[in-house]
Amino acid sequence: MIPKKIHLLFVWTAVACALPTLSAFPNDRSSDSEAPARYHVERGNDYFNKGFYEALPKKKEDEALHHFEQAVSEFQKAIALDKDSVEAHRKLARVYYVQKRYLESAREYRKVTDLMPSDIDAYVLTALAYTRVKQYEQAIERLTAAKGFTDDKAVLEKLDDYITRIEQEQRSVDEK
């Protein structure tokens, strides 16, 4: 027989433990305005993961698209709460990229590099997004800008290699 006070303590502990789980559930109806940006980033991640890792490889494109739109919404909410959230911008850029919304992706990756100028990989992804829509000059400009933030010889060589490849692709497109 468990004493009543201890029984209540168990119940209270169980409820307290369950609360964070409930709040992390995508259908949670807690107030967006009160939630921290981090919370929306996590919700956005959940939606993105469902769309990108569960739906898309199984060719459930409509379902994936639905999840991506929800992910976009969540990341935008996070940014509305914290416009300097590097993670939110990066994640939003990624969702836009997999949706093939390349210019919006490039815009978000640029925000990442604005907030974190030493993030060379983000410059590369910005350039990649630009090349997808054949904005080669913008892509090369981003990679050239990246070179100013590293003195790693191997990385500089790789950036130059990327620039060369983009220039080749640009010439190929121009010739057509």
Place this chain on the structure above:
Amino acid sequence: MGVLSMKPRLRRPALLVPALVFFNLCLGLTPPAWSADPHSAFYSARNDRIFWFIHISDIHIGATGTQDSDNLRWIVNEAKTVIDPSFIVASGDLTDSTNGGFTPSGPYQEEWDEYRAILNPAGMDASFYYDMPGNHEAYNDRFFSYYLSNAIQGQATGQTQVSWTRDFGFGKYHFLGVNTAGNTGDPFSIFRPWGDPAGLDEDELTFIQAELVQHQDADLTLIFGHHPLTDTGGSTDTWLFYGQEAFVGYLDAYGASLYGYGHTHRFKEEIFAGNDYTGFMQGDGIHYFNIASLGKSTDHQYSIMAVDCNGVSIATQNVMTWPVVMITAPLNKDFGQDTNPYVYDVPGSEKNPLRALVFDPNALTGVRYRIDASGDWHSMDPVSGNPHLWEAMWDAFSLAEGPHTIAVEAASVSGTGTAVIQVNLVNATTLYASSSGTCGTKNPCYRFIQDAINAARTGAIIRIAEGTYSESLTLNAFKSLTLQGGWDTKFETQAGATILRNAPEVPEGSLTLQSLIIKPE
């Protein structure tokens, strides 16, 4: 395929093996025969103990250009038809994860769709095509969702590692495809290690160990993965960053013959016996084979691996080039720049077997061989029942002991293909025969008494391990030999019984029998 769950990772596999045997004994289980042994290769006139398969890697479907798709399509169609392999192994980087871009940013379903659009019409299925993930399948995908949904093996097994066997009647052979790609889902990075934290975690090692335990009764074990085991010296390479000690320990403890990998896009074959980073092996090491990239390299794009009387041979080729020639018996004493520790010496016999696989979509106009560069060319004959295998008996009687070269050349309207190997010729006065295929430290060792009779020069003694032999023995050459039975398996004492089911026939020459019982069933 079995998975042993909840087995703790053991970093000292050398101690693990006897521990497992003891555990089995405690459970009343009989431990399986401990026979996976690269030393079991034997030189024999038997031409029906051979199989072969294709190894490819780094296909990179989705890379810029069409080489990736064109070459994979050629492998699973023309090469598969002409070479007729037992199966195909693809050791990672199946897709490029770039979708034509200049840097990996996937996974891309489009690349996987293209991959399957090539494989499906060619009839590739999970019983024939063994594909495993590489780092390009791991970028941005820590759970390998795209591999599991789209790769032939991933889709069929729901796992990222695969284990399979082939039983040809003359032996059982075990194969493992391991997932050396990291499990973090890191994106590609321009900084080292380029989003590629390769390694084998506890779950992966547990699977590997369990499969090795389950198939200890295999004659040979051959293992494939994407990454090198250790630093290659290449400035842009990655290798196993964790789990390497346990894995190399398993290769050693369970007698693996070969670790085949890709990743570097370079071709190299060597013998690896461990180092400070992986731990040193107690055995003689493994064939450590690096195939170049099918989708991106310009040469050494695929290999054919053959097992002939338990000897492993490898021919590395460029796509769309015929004929392909590979010598499978005798074994090449060289493996890259290293000496193959599992090779046997060849005897100074008048009739030494020579076998070569020849593949060509067109009819061959001739297959011939010669011994040493100064030797004459002699024709080879097709083996009945095996349209790809050619054989001959070469005369080594008058050759000096030491190294010699054997070349085989095949010609057709496709062109001319040549294979060259090195052998070491030894004129032994005492030869050994044991049905186990191993004779302790004694050499030369033959699995079949008849092969020892064929190999022996006049005056030689053939010592035979205890046991019962059902061979039909014939001496049909002008030489005098002694067959001596009753030897233990290490050939140290002669107190056992050797029983021959059939009395030897001697149309020519003379045969002296000692300590042998002739007892038909």
